[in-house]
Amino acid sequence: MAQPDTVTRILDIAERMARQGGYNSFSFRDIAGEIGIKAASVHYHFANKEALGAAIADRYTENFLAALGEPVEAAPDEMIQRYVAAYRSALLDDGLMCLCGMFGAEISDLPAPVAAKTRSFFERNMDWLSNVYVAKGLEAGNARVKAGALIAQLEGAMILARSLDDMALFDRISATPAP
Protein backbone atom coordinates (compact mmCIF):
# COMPACT_ATOMS: atom_id res chain seq x y z
CA MET A 1 0.00 0.00 0.00
CA ALA A 2 2.56 2.55 1.15
CA GLN A 3 -0.03 5.06 2.36
CA PRO A 4 1.31 8.62 2.38
CA ASP A 5 1.88 9.99 5.86
CA THR A 6 -0.93 11.64 7.80
CA VAL A 7 0.14 15.21 7.12
CA THR A 8 0.14 14.55 3.38
CA ARG A 9 -3.24 12.87 3.54
CA ILE A 10 -4.68 15.82 5.50
CA LEU A 11 -3.30 18.26 2.93
CA ASP A 12 -4.58 16.15 0.04
CA ILE A 13 -8.10 15.91 1.41
CA ALA A 14 -8.28 19.56 2.52
CA GLU A 15 -7.06 20.68 -0.89
CA ARG A 16 -9.58 18.55 -2.72
CA MET A 17 -12.45 19.82 -0.56
CA ALA A 18 -11.34 23.44 -0.87
CA ARG A 19 -11.08 23.10 -4.63
CA GLN A 20 -14.67 21.91 -4.73
CA GLY A 21 -16.38 24.34 -2.42
CA GLY A 22 -13.89 26.91 -1.14
CA TYR A 23 -12.41 27.73 2.23
CA ASN A 24 -15.58 27.08 4.21
CA SER A 25 -16.11 23.67 2.68
CA PHE A 26 -13.39 21.69 4.39
CA SER A 27 -13.63 20.82 8.05
CA PHE A 28 -11.37 19.10 10.54
CA ARG A 29 -14.12 16.61 11.18
CA ASP A 30 -14.61 15.58 7.56
CA ILE A 31 -10.90 15.37 6.90
CA ALA A 32 -10.35 13.23 9.99
CA GLY A 33 -13.30 11.03 9.10
CA GLU A 34 -11.92 10.31 5.67
CA ILE A 35 -8.52 9.38 7.06
CA GLY A 36 -9.97 7.35 9.92
CA ILE A 37 -8.70 9.43 12.82
CA LYS A 38 -10.39 11.92 15.14
CA ALA A 39 -10.79 15.62 14.43
CA ALA A 40 -8.67 16.47 17.46
CA SER A 41 -5.78 14.56 15.92
CA VAL A 42 -5.79 16.82 12.89
CA HIS A 43 -5.15 19.70 15.28
CA TYR A 44 -1.96 17.97 16.32
CA HIS A 45 -0.62 18.46 12.80
CA PHE A 46 -2.19 21.85 12.04
CA ALA A 47 -2.84 24.14 14.99
CA ASN A 48 -5.90 25.75 13.46
CA LYS A 49 -7.85 26.09 10.28
CA GLU A 50 -6.06 29.11 8.89
CA ALA A 51 -2.73 27.29 9.29
CA LEU A 52 -4.12 24.37 7.30
CA GLY A 53 -5.59 26.71 4.73
CA ALA A 54 -2.28 28.52 4.33
CA ALA A 55 -0.46 25.18 4.10
CA ILE A 56 -2.56 23.89 1.22
CA ALA A 57 -2.25 27.21 -0.65
CA ASP A 58 1.50 27.16 -0.12
CA ARG A 59 1.93 23.56 -1.22
CA TYR A 60 -0.33 24.14 -4.21
CA THR A 61 1.76 27.12 -5.30
CA GLU A 62 5.07 25.29 -4.90
CA ASN A 63 3.86 22.24 -6.82
CA PHE A 64 2.36 24.40 -9.52
CA LEU A 65 5.52 26.42 -10.10
CA ALA A 66 7.72 23.36 -9.84
CA ALA A 67 5.72 21.70 -12.60
CA LEU A 68 6.27 24.73 -14.81
CA GLY A 69 10.04 24.75 -14.53
CA GLU A 70 12.08 27.84 -15.34
CA PRO A 71 10.34 30.42 -17.54
CA VAL A 72 13.31 30.53 -19.94
CA GLU A 73 13.76 26.76 -20.08
CA ALA A 74 12.46 26.56 -23.65
CA ALA A 75 11.11 28.81 -26.39
CA PRO A 76 8.53 31.33 -25.09
CA ASP A 77 5.66 29.85 -27.12
CA GLU A 78 6.43 26.41 -25.73
CA MET A 79 6.50 27.80 -22.19
CA ILE A 80 3.12 29.44 -22.74
CA GLN A 81 1.76 26.12 -23.98
CA ARG A 82 3.16 24.50 -20.87
CA TYR A 83 1.48 27.13 -18.70
CA VAL A 84 -1.88 26.50 -20.32
CA ALA A 85 -1.34 22.74 -19.93
CA ALA A 86 -0.83 23.18 -16.18
CA TYR A 87 -4.31 24.66 -15.82
CA ARG A 88 -5.71 22.08 -18.18
CA SER A 89 -4.32 19.31 -16.00
CA ALA A 90 -5.74 20.88 -12.84
CA LEU A 91 -9.15 21.00 -14.48
CA LEU A 92 -9.23 17.70 -16.38
CA ASP A 93 -6.86 15.36 -14.54
CA ASP A 94 -7.86 16.49 -11.07
CA GLY A 95 -11.42 17.33 -12.12
CA LEU A 96 -11.24 20.33 -9.80
CA MET A 97 -11.06 24.09 -9.72
CA CYS A 98 -7.69 25.83 -9.29
CA LEU A 99 -7.23 26.16 -5.52
CA CYS A 100 -5.99 29.73 -5.72
CA GLY A 101 -8.62 30.69 -8.27
CA MET A 102 -11.17 29.54 -5.70
CA PHE A 103 -9.41 31.31 -2.82
CA GLY A 104 -8.92 34.36 -5.03
CA ALA A 105 -12.67 34.67 -5.53
CA GLU A 106 -13.14 34.46 -1.75
CA ILE A 107 -10.12 36.64 -0.93
CA SER A 108 -11.98 39.33 1.01
CA ASP A 109 -13.37 36.75 3.43
CA LEU A 110 -10.22 34.70 4.01
CA PRO A 111 -8.09 34.80 7.16
CA ALA A 112 -5.04 36.99 6.53
CA PRO A 113 -2.47 34.16 6.29
CA VAL A 114 -4.54 32.33 3.69
CA ALA A 115 -5.19 35.52 1.73
CA ALA A 116 -1.46 36.25 1.74
CA LYS A 117 -0.61 32.82 0.32
CA THR A 118 -3.30 33.23 -2.32
CA ARG A 119 -1.96 36.59 -3.32
CA SER A 120 1.52 35.13 -3.44
CA PHE A 121 0.33 32.46 -5.89
CA PHE A 122 -0.81 35.14 -8.31
CA GLU A 123 2.23 37.34 -7.80
CA ARG A 124 4.60 34.48 -8.53
CA ASN A 125 2.55 33.37 -11.52
CA MET A 126 2.55 36.93 -12.85
CA ASP A 127 6.33 37.05 -12.45
CA TRP A 128 6.83 33.69 -14.13
CA LEU A 129 4.62 34.49 -17.12
CA SER A 130 5.98 38.03 -17.43
CA ASN A 131 9.44 36.57 -17.84
CA VAL A 132 8.16 34.38 -20.65
CA TYR A 133 6.59 37.34 -22.44
CA VAL A 134 9.75 39.41 -21.93
CA ALA A 135 11.75 36.56 -23.47
CA LYS A 136 9.31 36.76 -26.34
CA GLY A 137 10.30 40.38 -26.87
CA LEU A 138 7.63 42.35 -24.98
CA GLU A 139 8.47 45.37 -22.88
CA ALA A 140 8.20 44.62 -19.15
CA GLY A 141 4.96 46.56 -18.55
CA ASN A 142 3.20 45.02 -21.51
CA ALA A 143 4.49 41.58 -20.54
CA ARG A 144 2.90 41.97 -17.14
CA VAL A 145 -0.50 42.86 -18.54
CA LYS A 146 -0.27 40.02 -21.04
CA ALA A 147 0.55 37.67 -18.18
CA GLY A 148 -2.45 38.90 -16.23
CA ALA A 149 -4.70 38.50 -19.25
CA LEU A 150 -3.70 34.87 -19.73
CA ILE A 151 -3.99 33.96 -16.05
CA ALA A 152 -7.40 35.64 -15.92
CA GLN A 153 -8.61 33.84 -19.00
CA LEU A 154 -7.47 30.45 -17.73
CA GLU A 155 -9.01 30.89 -14.28
CA GLY A 156 -12.22 32.09 -15.87
CA ALA A 157 -12.20 29.28 -18.41
CA MET A 158 -12.07 26.76 -15.57
CA ILE A 159 -15.11 28.34 -13.95
CA LEU A 160 -16.98 28.48 -17.22
CA ALA A 161 -16.16 24.94 -18.32
CA ARG A 162 -17.21 23.54 -14.96
CA SER A 163 -20.37 25.64 -14.74
CA LEU A 164 -21.50 24.71 -18.24
CA ASP A 165 -20.26 21.15 -17.77
CA ASP A 166 -18.36 21.43 -21.05
CA MET A 167 -14.70 20.64 -20.50
CA ALA A 168 -13.89 21.02 -24.19
CA LEU A 169 -14.81 24.67 -23.85
CA PHE A 170 -11.67 25.16 -21.79
CA ASP A 171 -9.47 24.16 -24.72
CA ARG A 172 -11.37 26.28 -27.18
CA ILE A 173 -11.19 29.32 -24.93
CA SER A 174 -7.53 28.90 -24.08
CA ALA A 175 -6.73 29.04 -27.81
CA THR A 176 -8.73 32.21 -28.40
CA PRO A 177 -7.84 35.90 -27.89
CA ALA A 178 -10.59 37.55 -25.85
CA PRO A 179 -11.61 41.12 -26.67
Next chain:
Amino acid sequence: MAQPDTVTRILDIAERMARQGGYNSFSFRDIAGEIGIKAASVHYHFANKEALGAAIADRYTENFLAALGEPVEAAPDEMIQRYVAAYRSALLDDGLMCLCGMFGAEISDLPAPVAAKTRSFFERNMDWLSNVYVAKGLEAGNARVKAGALIAQLEGAMILARSLDDMALFDRISATPAP
Protein backbone atom coordinates in the same frame (compact mmCIF):
# COMPACT_ATOMS: atom_id res chain seq x y z
CA MET B 1 -35.62 56.91 4.60
CA ALA B 2 -37.93 54.73 2.47
CA GLN B 3 -36.25 51.47 3.47
CA PRO B 4 -36.63 48.79 0.82
CA ASP B 5 -38.92 45.98 1.85
CA THR B 6 -37.66 43.07 3.90
CA VAL B 7 -37.39 40.63 1.00
CA THR B 8 -35.23 43.08 -0.92
CA ARG B 9 -33.06 43.72 2.11
CA ILE B 10 -32.60 39.99 2.65
CA LEU B 11 -31.62 39.53 -0.97
CA ASP B 12 -29.27 42.53 -0.89
CA ILE B 13 -27.47 41.34 2.22
CA ALA B 14 -27.28 37.70 1.13
CA GLU B 15 -25.94 38.73 -2.26
CA ARG B 16 -23.30 40.97 -0.75
CA MET B 17 -22.15 38.24 1.66
CA ALA B 18 -22.12 35.59 -1.06
CA ARG B 19 -20.12 37.86 -3.33
CA GLN B 20 -17.52 38.20 -0.61
CA GLY B 21 -17.12 34.63 0.59
CA GLY B 22 -19.31 32.33 -1.45
CA TYR B 23 -22.36 30.23 -0.73
CA ASN B 24 -21.25 29.12 2.73
CA SER B 25 -20.55 32.64 3.88
CA PHE B 26 -24.08 33.95 4.25
CA SER B 27 -26.32 32.76 7.06
CA PHE B 28 -29.91 33.37 8.07
CA ARG B 29 -28.66 34.54 11.44
CA ASP B 30 -26.28 37.17 10.07
CA ILE B 31 -28.77 38.43 7.53
CA ALA B 32 -31.48 38.73 10.17
CA GLY B 33 -29.08 40.44 12.56
CA GLU B 34 -28.19 43.08 10.01
CA ILE B 35 -31.84 43.84 9.25
CA GLY B 36 -32.85 43.76 12.89
CA ILE B 37 -35.22 40.81 12.78
CA LYS B 38 -34.89 37.21 13.94
CA ALA B 39 -33.41 34.38 11.90
CA ALA B 40 -36.69 32.52 11.97
CA SER B 41 -38.35 35.46 10.26
CA VAL B 42 -36.06 35.14 7.28
CA HIS B 43 -37.47 31.63 6.84
CA TYR B 44 -40.87 33.20 6.42
CA HIS B 45 -39.66 34.84 3.22
CA PHE B 46 -37.34 32.07 1.99
CA ALA B 47 -38.17 28.52 3.00
CA ASN B 48 -34.58 27.37 3.12
CA LYS B 49 -31.08 28.34 2.21
CA GLU B 50 -31.03 26.89 -1.27
CA ALA B 51 -34.19 28.85 -2.12
CA LEU B 52 -32.48 32.03 -0.98
CA GLY B 53 -29.31 31.11 -2.85
CA ALA B 54 -31.27 30.45 -6.03
CA ALA B 55 -33.18 33.70 -5.56
CA ILE B 56 -30.07 35.86 -5.38
CA ALA B 57 -28.53 34.10 -8.38
CA ASP B 58 -31.74 34.61 -10.33
CA ARG B 59 -32.12 38.26 -9.40
CA TYR B 60 -28.44 38.87 -10.14
CA THR B 61 -28.81 37.35 -13.61
CA GLU B 62 -31.96 39.31 -14.42
CA ASN B 63 -30.46 42.60 -13.28
CA PHE B 64 -27.24 41.89 -15.13
CA LEU B 65 -28.94 41.12 -18.43
CA ALA B 66 -31.39 43.98 -18.03
CA ALA B 67 -28.49 46.42 -17.65
CA LEU B 68 -26.98 45.11 -20.90
CA GLY B 69 -30.07 45.68 -23.01
CA GLU B 70 -30.56 43.92 -26.32
CA PRO B 71 -27.38 42.54 -27.92
CA VAL B 72 -28.15 44.28 -31.22
CA GLU B 73 -29.16 47.56 -29.62
CA ALA B 74 -26.04 49.31 -30.92
CA ALA B 75 -22.90 48.59 -32.92
CA PRO B 76 -21.20 45.31 -31.87
CA ASP B 77 -18.07 47.04 -30.58
CA GLU B 78 -20.16 49.33 -28.43
CA MET B 79 -22.10 46.35 -27.05
CA ILE B 80 -18.83 44.63 -26.16
CA GLN B 81 -17.69 47.76 -24.39
CA ARG B 82 -20.96 47.81 -22.53
CA TYR B 83 -20.49 44.18 -21.55
CA VAL B 84 -17.03 44.87 -20.15
CA ALA B 85 -18.40 47.90 -18.33
CA ALA B 86 -20.99 45.71 -16.59
CA TYR B 87 -18.24 43.61 -15.02
CA ARG B 88 -16.23 46.72 -14.27
CA SER B 89 -19.16 48.17 -12.38
CA ALA B 90 -19.68 44.97 -10.40
CA LEU B 91 -16.03 45.05 -9.39
CA LEU B 92 -15.46 48.76 -8.80
CA ASP B 93 -18.85 50.24 -7.92
CA ASP B 94 -19.97 47.32 -5.78
CA GLY B 95 -16.42 46.44 -4.68
CA LEU B 96 -17.38 42.79 -4.94
CA MET B 97 -16.83 39.64 -6.95
CA CYS B 98 -19.36 38.63 -9.62
CA LEU B 99 -21.95 36.51 -7.79
CA CYS B 100 -22.09 33.87 -10.48
CA GLY B 101 -18.33 33.86 -10.93
CA MET B 102 -18.15 33.01 -7.25
CA PHE B 103 -20.91 30.40 -7.47
CA GLY B 104 -19.36 29.07 -10.67
CA ALA B 105 -16.11 28.33 -8.85
CA GLU B 106 -18.08 26.46 -6.17
CA ILE B 107 -20.48 24.84 -8.62
CA SER B 108 -19.71 21.23 -7.70
CA ASP B 109 -20.60 21.86 -4.05
CA LEU B 110 -23.77 23.87 -4.57
CA PRO B 111 -27.32 22.60 -4.01
CA ALA B 112 -28.86 21.71 -7.37
CA PRO B 113 -31.23 24.69 -7.62
CA VAL B 114 -28.42 27.15 -6.99
CA ALA B 115 -26.10 25.37 -9.43
CA ALA B 116 -28.84 25.47 -12.07
CA LYS B 117 -29.31 29.23 -11.67
CA THR B 118 -25.57 29.72 -11.86
CA ARG B 119 -25.33 27.68 -15.02
CA SER B 120 -28.22 29.65 -16.44
CA PHE B 121 -26.34 32.90 -15.84
CA PHE B 122 -23.48 31.68 -17.98
CA GLU B 123 -25.70 30.18 -20.66
CA ARG B 124 -27.64 33.40 -21.05
CA ASN B 125 -24.46 35.46 -21.06
CA MET B 126 -22.96 33.16 -23.69
CA ASP B 127 -26.09 33.61 -25.81
CA TRP B 128 -26.10 37.36 -25.41
CA LEU B 129 -22.44 37.81 -26.29
CA SER B 130 -22.59 35.28 -29.10
CA ASN B 131 -25.29 37.38 -30.71
CA VAL B 132 -23.03 40.40 -30.51
CA TYR B 133 -20.16 38.54 -32.18
CA VAL B 134 -22.49 37.18 -34.84
CA ALA B 135 -23.66 40.73 -35.52
CA LYS B 136 -20.00 41.57 -35.89
CA GLY B 137 -19.74 39.00 -38.66
CA LEU B 138 -18.45 35.88 -36.92
CA GLU B 139 -19.78 32.43 -37.70
CA ALA B 140 -21.98 31.07 -34.89
CA GLY B 141 -19.48 28.53 -33.55
CA ASN B 142 -16.63 31.01 -33.49
CA ALA B 143 -18.87 33.63 -31.93
CA ARG B 144 -19.66 31.25 -29.11
CA VAL B 145 -16.00 30.55 -28.33
CA LYS B 146 -15.21 34.25 -28.54
CA ALA B 147 -18.03 34.91 -26.10
CA GLY B 148 -16.67 32.28 -23.73
CA ALA B 149 -13.18 33.73 -23.97
CA LEU B 150 -14.37 37.21 -23.01
CA ILE B 151 -16.55 36.02 -20.13
CA ALA B 152 -13.69 33.89 -18.85
CA GLN B 153 -11.22 36.74 -19.06
CA LEU B 154 -13.52 39.14 -17.24
CA GLU B 155 -14.35 36.70 -14.45
CA GLY B 156 -10.67 35.89 -14.08
CA ALA B 157 -9.69 39.55 -14.18
CA MET B 158 -12.01 40.23 -11.25
CA ILE B 159 -10.34 37.48 -9.24
CA LEU B 160 -6.89 38.68 -10.15
CA ALA B 161 -7.55 42.37 -9.49
CA ARG B 162 -9.06 41.59 -6.10
CA SER B 163 -6.35 39.12 -5.12
CA LEU B 164 -3.55 41.48 -6.07
CA ASP B 165 -5.48 44.46 -4.72
CA ASP B 166 -4.89 46.27 -7.99
CA MET B 167 -8.18 47.35 -9.50
CA ALA B 168 -6.48 49.10 -12.41
CA LEU B 169 -5.27 45.69 -13.52
CA PHE B 170 -8.86 44.84 -14.43
CA ASP B 171 -8.97 47.60 -17.03
CA ARG B 172 -5.58 46.73 -18.46
CA ILE B 173 -6.50 43.06 -18.76
CA SER B 174 -9.93 43.70 -20.27
CA ALA B 175 -8.24 45.63 -23.07
CA THR B 176 -5.71 42.91 -23.84
CA PRO B 177 -6.00 39.73 -25.96
CA ALA B 178 -4.80 36.78 -23.90
CA PRO B 179 -2.85 34.01 -25.62
Next chain:
DNA sequence: ATCTACCTACCTATCAGTAGATAGGGAATC
Protein backbone atom coordinates in the same frame (compact mmCIF):
# COMPACT_ATOMS: atom_id res chain seq x y z
C1' DA C 1 -61.87 36.34 10.06
C1' DT C 2 -58.07 35.89 7.64
C1' DC C 3 -53.50 37.13 6.16
C1' DT C 4 -48.92 39.18 6.74
C1' DA C 5 -44.90 39.54 9.01
C1' DC C 6 -42.96 38.97 12.56
C1' DC C 7 -41.93 36.78 17.34
C1' DT C 8 -40.21 33.21 21.20
C1' DA C 9 -38.40 29.08 22.02
C1' DC C 10 -36.61 25.36 20.66
C1' DC C 11 -34.10 21.30 17.96
C1' DT C 12 -30.34 18.72 16.03
C1' DA C 13 -26.12 18.95 13.73
C1' DT C 14 -21.85 20.82 13.00
C1' DC C 15 -18.09 23.91 13.67
C1' DA C 16 -13.19 25.03 15.43
C1' DG C 17 -10.68 24.40 19.23
C1' DT C 18 -8.82 22.62 24.03
C1' DA C 19 -7.35 19.66 27.98
C1' DG C 20 -5.67 15.74 29.42
C1' DA C 21 -4.86 10.74 28.95
C1' DT C 22 -2.50 6.92 26.61
C1' DA C 23 0.05 3.54 23.82
C1' DG C 24 4.21 2.69 21.58
C1' DG C 25 8.93 3.61 20.16
C1' DG C 26 13.55 5.12 20.72
C1' DA C 27 17.25 6.86 23.30
C1' DA C 28 19.74 7.72 27.33
C1' DT C 29 20.81 6.16 31.95
C1' DC C 30 21.71 2.84 35.55
Next chain:
DNA sequence: GATTCCCTATCTACTGATAGGTAGGTAGAT
Protein backbone atom coordinates in the same frame (compact mmCIF):
# COMPACT_ATOMS: atom_id res chain seq x y z
C1' DG D 1 19.78 -5.90 30.04
C1' DA D 2 16.50 -3.45 32.36
C1' DT D 3 14.69 1.01 33.67
C1' DT D 4 13.57 5.56 33.04
C1' DC D 5 12.22 9.29 30.19
C1' DC D 6 10.62 11.71 26.46
C1' DC D 7 8.55 12.22 21.97
C1' DT D 8 5.02 11.21 18.52
C1' DA D 9 0.61 10.39 17.25
C1' DT D 10 -3.28 9.39 18.53
C1' DC D 11 -7.38 9.07 21.69
C1' DT D 12 -11.68 10.57 24.78
C1' DA D 13 -14.34 14.06 26.32
C1' DC D 14 -15.52 18.37 26.36
C1' DT D 15 -16.62 23.67 25.34
C1' DG D 16 -18.92 27.57 23.32
C1' DA D 17 -20.42 29.19 19.08
C1' DT D 18 -22.97 28.78 15.05
C1' DA D 19 -25.52 26.42 11.47
C1' DG D 20 -30.18 25.53 9.16
C1' DG D 21 -34.59 24.61 10.32
C1' DT D 22 -39.35 24.08 12.88
C1' DA D 23 -43.54 24.64 15.84
C1' DG D 24 -46.57 27.53 17.54
C1' DG D 25 -47.94 32.05 19.03
C1' DT D 26 -49.25 37.11 18.18
C1' DA D 27 -50.10 42.05 16.86
C1' DG D 28 -51.84 44.65 13.38
C1' DA D 29 -53.79 45.49 8.89
C1' DT D 30 -57.33 44.23 5.36
